């Protein structure tokens with residue numbers, strides 16, 4: 001079927017208790033018995049967040065938000081070793097201002113839905129999670145990361161010659177505190193799971209094959225609290241950050257477009273992409 005946003009969706013029933021819907025880059029399995037949906041990003045090779053993935057992400061969350069049977073979402077990746085490589089750099093390189101604006105609006109939209117969700121959101125971080133990948137994780141209520149020292153997480157934007165926007169910075173500050181955020185963002189630091197746990201960037205580090213089962217167990221603990229009380233508390237905690245972006249939304253888009261269109265920034269991103277490609281070959 002075609003959603004109002006023009007995104008193709010496939011629906012399926014696995015059993016009486018499990019429903020599945022799938023787009024090109026997002027698949028969702030909803031368990032009616034537990035009220036938990038598992039939402040997986042599936043955009044090989046590295047789940048980089050392009051315009052289409054961001055749009056599908058927002059639509060999938062919106063569907064779950066209005067589904068009375070769904071109380072919680074586990075966000076994870078279908079790609080081994082990678083949670084998400086962050087924003088798709090090719091969406092920010094060599095395109096025109098209209099495209100940059102559309103892309104940034106889609107990112108804002110996705111974030112407002114994820115960070116502002118009434119559902120319990122748990123990030124099951126089963127691989128590397130730099131920059132925009134870290135934003136996804138930090139926007140959830142709880143983070144569980146796979147214990148593998150090859151995986152990293154953090155806001156490394158400065159390493160690419162770009163700057164994390166204020167709303168990335170705000171939720172990082174709320175998670176790990178001002179001093180750690182200042183150092184971490186200025187240096188563009190990426191943390192191993194153990195180090196991320198030490199600074200509170202993730203809440204738990206567990207064996208790779210236990211990430212999803214731990215997420216389900218944590219979800220059950222959060223479900224033990226009455227929904228209305230938990231939701232009002234979440235909204236009270238998160239409203240200032242949400243309002244700040246909503247109020248400055250157009251200025252934030254303008255800022256992004258003018259920043260990313262600079263020749264010097266385009267050059268930095270091109271060099272970074274070439275470095276990534278060389279590393280891979």
Ligand SMILES: CCCCCCCCCCCCC/C=C/C(=O)SCCNC(=O)CCNC(=O)[C@H](O)C(C)(C)COP(=O)(O)OP(=O)(O)OC[C@H]1O[C@@H](n2cnc3c(N)ncnc32)[C@H](O)[C@@H]1OP(=O)(O)O
Nearest residue numbers: 048085086087088089128130131132163256259276277280
């Ligand atoms: C006055 C100023 C005011 C301030 C104004 C602020 C305005 C706002 C400014 C802009 C803000 C932008 C915010 C940006 C957020 C981001 O998320 S930027 C993206 C950052 N991401 C990264 O740095 C991650 C890069 N990737 C990696 O480190 C690795 O790929 C990996 C994720 C660790 C996986 O490694 P591995 O499994 O070894 O795979 P690779 O071989 O490296 O990659 C496979 C192919 O994928 C391509 N690729 C990787 N990441 C990306 C990406 N993010 N986007 C696009 N493509 C990517 C990589 O090039 C490989 O491609 P091929 O060689 O063609 O196979």
